[in-house]
Amino acid sequence: MKYDVDERGYYGKFGGAYIPEMLYPNVEELRSRYLEIIGKEDFKEEFHDLLKNYVGRPTPLYLAKRLSERYGATIYLKREDLCHTGAHKVNNTIGQILLAKRLGKQKIIAETGAGQHGVATATVCALMGMECIVYMGKVDMERQRPNVERMRILGTKVVPALSGSMTLKDATNEAMRHWINNPTDTHYIIGSVVGPHPYPDMVARFQSVISEEIRKQLQDEIGNPYPDYVFACVGGGSNAAGAFYHFLNEEHVNLVAVEAAGKGVDSGESAATTALGKPGVLHGSKTLLMQTTDGQVIEPYSISAGLDYPGIGPMHAHLFDVGRVQFVSATDDEAMNAGVELSRLEGIIPAIESAHAIAALSQYQFEKDDVVVINLSGRGDKDLETYIRWGKY
Amino acid sequence: MKNRITDLFSTHSKNILSVFYTAGFPQLEDTVRIAQYLEKAGADIIEIGIPFSDPVADGPTIQASNKVALDHGMNVPLLIQQVKEIRKTVTIPIVLMGYLNPVMQYGVEKFAKDVAAAGVDGLILPDMPVYEFEETYHDLFASLNLCKTFLISPTTSEERIRRIDGITNGFIYAVSASSTTGAKGGFADEQLAYFERLKNLKLKNPFLIGFGISNQETFSIASQYSSGAIVGSAFINVLQNSTDFETDIFNFVKALKGKTSQP
Ligand SMILES: Cc1ncc(COP(=O)(O)O)c(C=O)c1O
Numbered sequence: 001m002k003y004d005v006d007e008r009g010y011y012g013k014f015g016g017a018y019i020p021e022m023l024y025p026n027v028e029e030l031r032s033r034y035l036e037i038i039g040k041e042d043f044k045e046e047f048h049d050l051l052k053n054y055v056g057r058p059t060p061l062y063l064a065k066r067l068s069e070r071y072g073a074t075i076y077l078k079r080e081d082l083c084h085t086g087a088h089k090v091n092n093t094i095g096q097i098l099l100a101k102r103l104g105k106q107k108i109i110a111e112t113g114a115g116q117h118g119v120a121t122a123t124v125c126a127l128m129g130m131e132c133i134v135y136m137g138k139v140d141m142e143r144q145r146p147n148v149e150r151m152r153i154l155g156t157k158v159v160p161a162l163s164g165s166m167t168l169k170d171a172t173n174e175a176m177r178h179w180i181n182n183p184t185d186t187h188y189i190i191g192s193v194v195g196p197h198p199y200p201d202m203v204a205r206f207q208s209v210i211s212e213e214i215r216k217q218l219q220d221e222i223g224n225p226y227p228d229y230v231f232a233c234v235g236g237g238s239n240a241a242g243a244f245y246h247f248l249n250e251e252h253v254n255l256v257a258v259e260a261a262g263k264g265v266d267s268g269e270s271a272a273t274t275a276l277g278k279p280g281v282l283h284g285s286k287t288l289l290m291q292t293t294d295g296q297v298i299e300p301y302s303i304s305a306g307l308d309y310p311g312i313g314p315m316h317a318h319l320f321d322v323g324r325v326q327f328v329s330a331t332d333d334e335a336m337n338a339g340v341e342l343s344r345l346e347g348i349i350p351a352i353e354s355a356h357a358i359a360a361l362s363q364y365q366f367e368k369d370d371v372v373v374i375n376l377s378g379r380g381d382k383d384l385e386t387y388i389r390w391g392k393y
Numbered sequence: 394m395k396n397r398i399t400d401l402f403s404t405h406s407k408n409i410l411s412v413f414y415t416a417g418f419p420q421l422e423d424t425v426r427i428a429q430y431l432e433k434a435g436a437d438i439i440e441i442g443i444p445f446s447d448p449v450a451d452g453p454t455i456q457a458s459n460k461v462a463l464d465h466g467m468n469v470p471l472l473i474q475q476v477k478e479i480r481k482t483v484t485i486p487i488v489l490m491g492y493l494n495p496v497m498q499y500g501v502e503k504f505a506k507d508v509a510a511a512g513v514d515g516l517i518l519p520d521m522p523v524y525e526f527e528e529t530y531h532d533l534f535a536s537l538n539l540c541k542t543f544l545i546s547p548t549t550s551e552e553r554i555r556r557i558d559g560i561t562n563g564f565i566y567a568v569s570a571s572s573t574t575g576a577k578g579g580f581a582d583e584q585l586a587y588f589e590r591l592k593n594l595k596l597k598n599p600f601l602i603g604f605g606i607s608n609q610e611t612f613s614i615a616s617q618y619s620s621g622a623i624v625g626s627a628f629i630n631v632l633q634n635s636t637d638f639e640t641d642i643f644n645f646v647k648a649l650k651g652k653t654s655q656p
């Protein structure tokens with residue numbers, strides 16, 4: 001289909017596999033086998049059984065009445081925050097660990113920023129009895145202490161990334177270095193739709209369960225599988241990829257991706273990649289990237305640790321490029337206010353990442369009967385500390 | 394057209410020493426004199442790294458040198474100026490090695506033209522895919538008389554090695570182990586078996602062994618199987634601790650090659 005990845009791992013001019021030769025066999029093994037493995041009946045059965053009985057899927061599509069009233073539209077929340085471990089990240093880690101087992105791998109590595117993907121990986125490794133190492137920037141380990149301890153309780157070794165700016169991109173570098181040094185027995189579970197082909201496509205497929213469910217649930221609820229709008233926040237872009245996936249070819253569905261503007265798009269402290277980035281190569285793919293004119297990667301900023309990544313997945317870079325998805329942004333303050341607003345109106349404290357998607361509602365003029373779906377990618381438990389420090393509630 | 398790399402390999406098939414260092418390290422302007430001292434000391438190829446913020450194939454030593462160089466303000470235009478300066482006196486081959494993104498931002502085509510004009514003989518771009526080189530840059534590089542070196546590792550299949558051999562001119566860079574860069578003590582048996590396997594493939598291009606070469610012993614073992622070796626992290630460590638580059642570089646090269654040449 002029109003927006004699918006091509007044979008060689010490209011979405012338009014973005015994607016590919018820009019990796020040093022030492023990673024080629026690992027990535028090639030995955031590329032040559034992922035479609036065959038995830039297409040098999042036994043894989044699908046185990047995947048869907050775990051999503052249902054372990055993760056708690058399908059997650060509800062909840063009609064948020066008071067929020068709807070506030071914004072003058074019919075707003076549904078896709079409750080990924082109710083997934084086991086508290087975010088959509090686990091959809092992907094379940095898929096990848098089942099794949100890793102079928103590839104005969106014994107060890108798992110992952111990177112994490114906020115710790116959500118790390119926890120989701122640690123969780124499935126405990127479930128499958130596999131050894132797990134998670135790389136996390138030293139700075140993030142200090143910011144996200146509870147998630148570090150969650151991973152440790154689950155039996156995962158958390159290794160601080162001490163290079164560069166000691167945040168998510170450096171944790172990703174360290175995980176890649178580990179993979180170079182351990183090429184045969186280890187699978188690298190990347191946490192978003194980033195990295196060399198086939199990761200962006202593979203992770204998008206695992207997350208696509210989100211939009212598959214939205215379609216069914218809307219059909220049951222309103223007799224029509226198509227909303228007028230889908231909103232999702234974008235860090236690397238996995239929850240957005242999952243929420244958009246089955247609507248990409250339905251051009252009448254407006255897809256809105258919300259980036260983190262941090263202290264303002266032009267403040268110098270932002271993570272709004274489409275506004276600030278240029279095509280470049282990082283972590284194995286050609287994509288939009290925040291960088292200096294010399295091509296050095298810029299450390300992004302957002303109050304939300306899950307959104308401060310200097311790039312976006314190549315699929316999103318393409319969807320932005322061709323105009324299929326509208327990219328907007330929300331600042332720290334707008335997101336925090338939206339998080340408190342959702343808490344007050346609906347009794348749901350969202351993850352600060354997800355609060356960015358809510359914050360974008362005020363940038364749109366809706367018709368009363370517009371059906372709007374917001375992908376509520378995670379719950380706010382992990383962010384309590386940040387809410388408290390922000391203080392305006 | 395003559396190329397200093399192909400010339401070197403046409404007359405020498407053993408004990409070729411290629412020394413890697415990061416441009417702009419330890420000080421911004423050191424790039425030039427390090428090259429001059431390396432030639433005097435008897436190095437055969439100079440390999441200069443273009444620093445990048447996210448060097449995923451590198452271990453701690455080269456990572457740290459990248460960071461220092463970037464903090465000094467090292468960049469591609471400056472490096473091209475430095476290479477021009479180096480070429481005023483230095484006649485041995487110069488290879489530039491760098492991650493793709495800084496090169497891409499400069500413009501790959503413009504980069505190739507400008508570095509060739511400055512006197513560079515070959516390029517190593519570890520994260521540029523083989524297919525992209527074949528389809529987009531092979532002819533450009535050939536027209537500029539620039540060699541292109543690809544990496545292979547112990548896990549690279551024979552089929553792929555042969556494909557890489559087919560599009561390489563100059564030399565192949567055989568990474569000694571499944572690892573990131575870094576100085577190590579010695580070679581394990583499976584590494585020697587891999588070198589032996591490579592030797593027996595009778596490739597059209599010569600190969601140099603790199604990663605983990607740190608002393609005379611590892612250099613000479615590597616050279617028994619190949620045309621020579623590449624040393625990087627161990628040299629960066631020398632630069633890091635040196636107060637007298639000329640002497641320390643001379644001693645380092647001499648110790649590695651195990652033979653004397655006058656400074
Ligand atoms: C709740 C939540 N939402 C969103 C994200 C951003 O990631 P992605 O853009 O891949 O969905 C994260 C990342 O940690 C997260 O924890």
